[in-house]
Amino acid sequence: MCGIIAILGSHDVADRLVDGLRRLEYRGYDSAGVATVHDGRIDRRRAEGKLVNLARKLAGDPLPGLVGIAHTRWATHGAPTEDNAHPHAAGRVTLVHNGIIENFKPLRDELIADGRVFTSQTDTEVVAHLIDRELAAGHDPESAVRRVLPRLHGAFALAVLFQDHPDLLIGARLGSPLVLGHGEGEGEGEIYLGSDALALAPLTQKIAYLDEGDWVVIRRGGATVYDRDNRPVDRPVTLSGITGALIDKGNHRHFMQKEIYEQPVVVAQTLSSYLRPVEEQVALPDLGFDLSRIGRVAIVACGTASYVGAIGKYWIEQLARVPVEVDVASEFRYREPVLGPDMLGLVISQSGETADTLAALRHMKAEGVTVAGIINVPTSSMAREVDLLLPTHAGPEIGVASTKAFTCQLAVMAALAVNLARARGRLNPAEEAEIVRQLAEVPAAMNAALAHDAEIEAMAPTIAGARDVLYLGRGPDYPLALEGALKLKEISYIHAEGYAAGEMKHGPIALIDDQVPVVVIAPSGPLFDKTVSNMQEVRARGGKVVLISDADGLAQAGDGLLASIEMPRVHPLIAPLVYAVPVQLLAYHVAVAKGTDVDQPRNLAKSVTVE
Template sequence: MCGIIGILGKDNVTNRLVEGLKRLEYRGYDSAGVATLSEGRIERRRAEGKLDNLVRVLADDPVDGVTGIAHTRWATHGAPTTDNAHPHATEEVALVHNGIIENFKELRDELLARGRAFESETDTEVVAHLISEQIETGVAPRDAVRKTLDRLHGAFALAIMFKSDPDMLIGARLGSPLVVGHGDGESFFGSDALALAPFTQKISYLEEGDMVVITRNATMIYDENDELIARPVALSGASAAANEKGNHAHFMQKEIFEQPIVVAQTLQSYLRPLEEQVALPDMAFDLAGFDRISIVACGTSSYVAMIGKYWIEQFARVPVEVDVASEFRYRDPVLTENQLALFISQSGETADTLAALKHCKRAGVKTAGIINVPTSSMAREVDLLLSTHAGPEIGVASTKAFTCQLAVMAAFATNLARAKGKLSPEEEREIVRHLSEAPEAMNAALGHDEDIAGMAGTIAEARDVLYLGRGIDYPMALEGALKLKEISYIHAEGYASGEMKHGPIALIDDAVPLIVIAPSGPLFEKTVSNMQEAQARGAKVVLISDAEGIGRAGQGTIATIEMPKVHPLIAPLVYAIPVQLLAYHVAVAKGTDVDQPRNLAKSVTVE
């Protein structure tokens, strides 16, 4: 979600603050700002909307200083206005904040009663006033921050700058990530290592409850008990090169076309082609001991979870529950010692999923995670890390992370089936062969990009679109509808095709396109019968299938999208391509902001 940069530098930091913010644009935001210490004053520049607006403000009214903080905001409390944009400041302090202060109203009322004046509607401004109030009475900045942190309920990453001490920044984290960068005579704060990559590769990851004080001479980290503690310094490995779209018009398009490569890279970590086996990383427990799996995720990742349920129950015969992360804790789930909780997250920082993970760990449940960022909070918490290798995903709507998660889920399901004695060596060899074929089949699917672009205009005219699928293609229908909603702003819903006659068929008319995902196979006839019911009522159908399926059921459709004939195991990996491309080209036709759709954020770090 929001992005933080802080620099305690040797020369003017403004341009580098903006450079860091540019590397955080992928997170999604609706305003931006910088603050520096200049000639004993806190100087701020803020702007609504995209970072280009802030750059223009800085060009018209420059700031300088060797100490500074900067922020991209995704609105929670208060509209995306200049007054609500970060940094927030008083005479004494300026700060930026990711997360949410749940008890802000109580604190704000208390501060108002004492005569403090507020400029914004945000929860963040109360933190600035609480710290300032103490500094004004002679409390040292470090102690003022510690006392304030003890009063905050919620989730936060904070970077704080002080008028009285231009050679110090203080940071803190609870439930929202913050990293410290170590440079040559300089120090940095960032929301992630990617933001700091141009400045340093030496990174310390703060743990829950940590507070850090950086000065010209030292970096001091205090744990949740205010004890001085050493956090290891690691090499981030994040590329300092700017994120480039290459020959593609948008990052989302680039990331769709990267999928055959990144899925191949991911599978290389799990497949042993010579032995024709699937291998997982070393683990401290035996998968055979689990008689139940809970999979917890949000958004696109939750559809990977649904597909995983089909695979695990089919291959390993182990019952699976799938939960949306934001609901998991609140239904008070029954947790047992023979249960494995599997969490899926692109960023590894998704607040609801992280909270569910901690809930399971407190209950003594073993945990695993399918995660794209190996240094993230979730990756460090789980008992078994199953890494995807999608690389940085800049487009807000997930594409390559989704298919890499599917690849890892297939590997996990296969390994679990072998551990449970449900998979013969020949069956495992067949799975390995099919998974190895997935990147080539995905590349073939990309060959239909121009055909999909050519028909996108028809869908772009619709106000409502329905997606249908059956069996493992039902989650793909949900994913297709989500992608279309996210980036084109067209209302779309995904349904299990057999559910059409239980209500949704009432929505069918010639203004509601119906996207049908139906590879030829055991469920093809069932899906087609539901499709034909809709056609009889005037539905404009787009059929996504292979040549056999299109030959049997393509008549009367407004368009068909032909996919290569593949084994059902890898069909979700392959059929992800056309639903992504369709959403992308519809959004382009409508002229929406493909990479940074309104109201959305890449990493959702508040519940």
Template sequence: MCGIVGVVGREAAAPRILEALRRLEYRGYDSAGIATLVDGHIERRRAEGKLSNLAGVLDATPLPGTTGIGHTRWATHGAPTERNAHPHGTPRVSVVHNGIIENHADLRAELEAKGQVFETETDTETFARLVDQNLAEGLGPEQAASAALKRAHGAYALAMIFTGHPRTLICARQGAPLAVGYGEGEMFVGSDALALAPLTRRIAYLDEGDWAVVDDAGARFFDIHDAPVEREIRLTAVSGAATGKGNYRHFMEKELHEHPVVLGDTLTQYLDPMTRSVTLPPLPFDPAVVPRMTITACGSAFLAGQVGRYWIEQLARIPVDADVASEFRYREPPLPAGGAALLVSQSGETADTMAALHLLQRHGQKVVAVVNVPESSMAREADGAVLTVAGPEIGVASTKAFTAQLAVLACLAIGFGRARGTISVDDEAKLTAALLELPANAALVLERDEEIRAMAAEVAKARDVLFLGRGTLFPIAMEGALKLKEISYIHAEGYAAGEMKHGPIALIDSAVPVISLCPSGPMFEKTASNLQEAAARGGRIMAFTDDLGASRLRAFAERVVVLPRVGAFAAPILHTIPVQLLAYHVAVLKGTDVDQPRNLAKSVTVE
């Protein structure tokens, strides 16, 4: 999940690297560092903690040089200390690395036997010392790097600089994203286009197993067998404009208030408001005949996929399996001939989901990526891509990207239903109309902010919280619990309301808030009955409902927040917003780091 940057430039590298790392800090903020070539020799500055700490170090002891590499870390091997901060290396080579070198222990033992003395516990230092050993044995930088890459097993994106080679940088990727940027007489390397956008719009992506030699003359690419290859230079659509918080306290708060616009922008890609119909994007499979589908993802994206499973099965009558990507890979499910899959990811770089993509393709499944980054690895490697229009999401806890994913999955479910003849033209018009009303209704939910803040003041006192929902609101209950855990560090669980008496009801007492997603509709009476069972045992009932449900729930609920009345189809998208707002306000009251919660990173590019 770490972020890496490299520059072969015409002006001081360190300030440019620092600015690029700021755009990558969502990938990790345990520590950070920069190394440059100064008069042909490697110098570095590192700091524990957030990037601001490194900025302070650079202010105190500036780092000259026009060629350099930088890193912002999410720790995998070794504690998040300055000593373990990247770049790692020796007087001959310095390396930054995103990923895991799985055979680092064996390589370390071998290198120690040859006299290499290690300073850290990191797997990255093992790779750096492997390159150094090759240099010590007489190989040049290109040969030393290539030989080391052939010995390293695992997932990695790497960038290296070498003493005595002031205009050269070598980079490589295997299972983790990496891009090369082309400037005017200068070159750049970055984990993604977002980091490079202020520097250049001309980007080439390394394919799996590629490595490249980057200098001020350009880039030479090689495949895993060292054969020269060409990689297309394309113009990135990612903006180089600074991504700021505006007048909001946190990126998460800003992104929560972008729900209405994001829903509108995403839905207008696929819905025609005049005809109230869905226009499906080009797909690599025919939804009219596909026998079975698989949805796989991680984190909040998986919960969006769970809602998508309900919708597709209900509207299109296609059997759907939904799996956490890290489990799907090892479950070895039977996959039918002609089957298809949807992979859901904000970044399009999630390691477990990428591995699931490759597994699905090996088994003949046609894979469509639902992603927010059109130039991501997932979008490029899948058989097709369906884009959300959430814009950059900087807060680690996904908010607007999640509702955009739900919006796309809702459109696909309607489109699949029409393709299969399982819903009528009138059904399509009604469902489409419900989605088209969502941006306005989302804005109305945001007007309930003060009521949700008041609820948060009570939830913030709790040690344990239960979220309950039924049907498509069950995954949204899990999303509410996940958000609360992620940013407030309060233990929370999301349950299907009918499952509560099969175990979770044992947790309920007067100290446990029970937060229910309970709009009027076909599941209301059963959910209300489940809540009364919790109230009878002292549970503190707090409900999100509509005007029809409010009168019934106020008889026993401590707090009721009334949301706009929508049908069951649109309810999970609308109810996402208040549970995310609730988590945000609880985290603010508890004083946690809302945008960069402990131990988490935005883009999980390691298993």
């Protein structure tokens, strides 16, 4: 999603603002811009497309100034054109905005009736006009912002410049993250705003996280934070611990490839937080509540994270015998779910800022539900609001298509399922010890899966020419089939669908012909024979099958295939973590063969902070 960085500095800020935007590229964007205050006026540079286009403009026409704002935009209202790119200006006000102003249309109509002229199609421009109109009515900048904020409905993070106040910067957040940075070392006395701590890492590690509804007035003497009731408040300054070095791809061609290869390490790091190998137990952080009282679980997430929830449903119901509901977050509140005090809510998010999931979290808490969160960013909004934080340790994930975050989330989900089963009296010590041993083997099994990368790369061109691809799986491999289809769609732009293998004969088999590759995920085990039977139905109708299985499975069913991908033999519990690797590699290599933008696929954003 859109990215913000702002600096009230001691020397020219434009180059540093662009450097901050580079660190936010992973969020996804389609235009970018910078504005500074200098010699009593505000100047802007904006450009469509990648940051290189903005950098080229700045190289030819630099922007001096000690205070400035910058933005990468992911289009919502209005096409990704230069006119719609941020920063937006009205009179003496220029600002950048993440999020959506839901009531922008009546506000725009009101402003047009008042004689205001708009130059963009965005919802953001109304905010600039509203603040400028307050200035024209005689209010100072602080009062103008204070009067406008209550009129904005939706989600926003704002950074605002004022033409007549070169030593002033105002920020605000509601439903969209914003952090305040305090200069240190050579930047002592400087103050910064950013969408996340990563954007500010080269500038400072001294970070204060603004709470929901906060707004901040930044002057040369320091920053004053106000809550949503306009009362001055102190937000604690913490050290972000994020290195100032730009994250790079190392020897890998893309961030996605690098992050696929990081999985054995980061999954091991994540599991080490939950496994007690000496005691042969799975442990969770201090709960603060009794897991044994949980009678139901509601899992809420979006996209890839929702498939983690779907796999978790199999694990929790099989191990703990607790009923589980899984909802996509954008639908959860609107179906008016039946909630209760015996329920554990569970939200899953890489960023911890996903707007729909955050709204679902708040809805559950308002209904008295205890909520846990599987989250990768421990300083995020969700991480601060859940009753129980279950952190993953994937590190920053730059590729838009989630890979290592997915498998780390699965690792935590498995730990939660085992802990819930133990608390409910469904696991004896010997059974738990066996699960601990199986989970401890995941990193090595993932390494073994990665060893087949070259084979997957070699077969990718046979899939790259397809118009449609189907993925099949049973049990926990059914959600993995959904995830495989999503990955392929996201980065190769090939239409793909995932199905429960047994459902093929209930309709989807009509799609099968010799032009439709079918990827079958079928580790040997209790569901293997049934899955292979469904695969044979596909082959009998001319379908070209790619079978992902272990040596036993391939020996039993490997004749007449378009291709096969051999996996190590693993316990069914950990199969989704291990089989995620070939699913990801297949999507990656197909996308590379097609020449698409793997790390920043079209129309997608890493962190979706609007509903």
